[in-house]
Amino acid sequence: MQILLNIGNTHTQIAKTTANGQPELLAQVESPAVIAAQGAVAVLDALPAGWRGLAVSVVPALTGLLHNRYGDALRVLAPADFPQLDFQRVDTSTLGMDRIANAAAAHALAGRAVVVVDCGTAITLEAVDAAGCFLGGAILPGRMLARRSLAAYTAQLPMLPLQQQRPAALGRCTREAMEAGMDLGAVGAVQYLLEQCRLEMGAADALCWAVGGDAAFFCDNVPGLIPGPQYLTLRGAACSQASAD
Numbered sequence: 481m482q483i484l485l486n487i488g489n490t491h492t493q494i495a496k497t498t499a500n501g502q503p504e505l506l507a508q509v510e511s512p513a514v515i516a517a518q519g520a521v522a523v524l525d526a527l528p529a530g531w532r533g534l535a536v537s538v539v540p541a542l543t544g545l546l547h548n549r550y551g552d553a554l555r556v557l558a559p560a561d562f563p564q565l566d567f568q569r570v571d572t573s574t575l576g577m578d579r580i581a582n583a584a585a586a587h588a589l590a591g592r593a594v595v596v597v598d599c600g601t602a603i604t605l606e607a608v609d610a611a612g613c614f615l616g617g618a619i620l621p622g623r624m625l626a627r628r629s630l631a632a633y634t635a636q637l638p639m640l641p642l643q644q645q646r647p648a649a650l651g652r653c654t655r656e657a658m659e660a661g662m663d664l665g666a667v668g669a670v671q672y673l674l675e676q677c678r679l680e681m682g683a684a685d686a687l688c689w690a691v692g693g694d695a696a697f698f699c700d701n702v703p704g705l706i707p708g709p710q711y712l713t714l715r716g717a718a719c720s721q722a723s724a725d
């Protein structure tokens with residue numbers, strides 16, 4: 481049985497590959513809370529012996545814990561596992577593996593120029609041209625991270641919950657003003673980054689796919705941004721050369 485893991489800064493997704501090659505989610509756990517505390521993942525412990533896993537991780541400490549527990553059963557993917565992508569334009573020594581997996585899956589599934597917007601802890605953009613060249617992208621704070629940083633690094637601003645409505649720009653109290661800045665600001669940032677990406681790529685018709693835990697909010701509010709295929713990062717793991725080994 482082939483297992484796929486996507487270890488992000490907020491969540492870790494664990495899936496198995498079905499007969500048609502699609503990931504089927506087995507569990508989603510909170511990355512730091514569950515893995516750091518237990519040094520293990522319950523669904524992996526419960527699998528019949530002999531499973532092999534492919535992990536996309538952007539949290540080295542958790543990768544290390546899982547490697548200690550599961551050893552060679554769990555293969556941690558690296559840029560070299562994606563020879564179908566052309567990385568000439570980017571520095572793969574600093575690029576997050578989730579972003580590489582997103583690019584690989586997007587290239588395989590879109591078959592044309594595409595920009596992935598991964599709305600996770602951080603929001604990332606990954607631009608891939610029709611030939612599979614990773615052209616670059618952007619990183620900005622996600623909406624929850626913006627809330628945490630304003631609450632943690634100011635004396636008077638409160639921690640606000642995420643909300644799904646589009647706020648007005650003219651906030652009339654602290655909460656509304658923060659929502660305007662963080663949520664409408666993030667919408668504006670993503671919209672502008674997508675415009676600029678399409679310009680710099682020379683692909684005005686590039687697909688724009690949103691994935692990740694906060695994708696719905698951005699699809700609702702950014703013109704032209706549509707939901708990308710479910711579990712795109714896990715699908716990327718399944719597109720790796722290591723998947724065929």
Ligand SMILES: Nc1ncnc2c1ncn2[C@@H]1O[C@H](COP(=O)(O)OP(=O)(O)O)[C@@H](O)[C@H]1O
Pocket residue numbers: 487488489490491492511599600601602622623624625642691692693694
């Ligand atoms: N119910 C929710 N619980 C946690 N995060 C949520 C929820 N709804 C939306 N989010 C947003 O999704 C982000 C987490 O997305 P996810 O794709 O799981 O992140 P990561 O890949 O970084 O682990 C949060 O930071 C937050 O902005």
Ligand SMILES: CC(C)(COP(=O)(O)O)[C@@H](O)C(=O)NCCC(=O)O
Pocket residue numbers: 488489490538574575576577578579598600601602603604619
């Ligand atoms: C940008 C990220 C923090 C996003 O992680 P996530 O929000 O998905 O947990 C991660 O992709 C990362 O650590 N990247 C390294 C820097 C880079 O991609 O250039």
Ligand SMILES: [K+]
Pocket residue numbers: 488489578598600692713
């Ligand atoms: K991610």
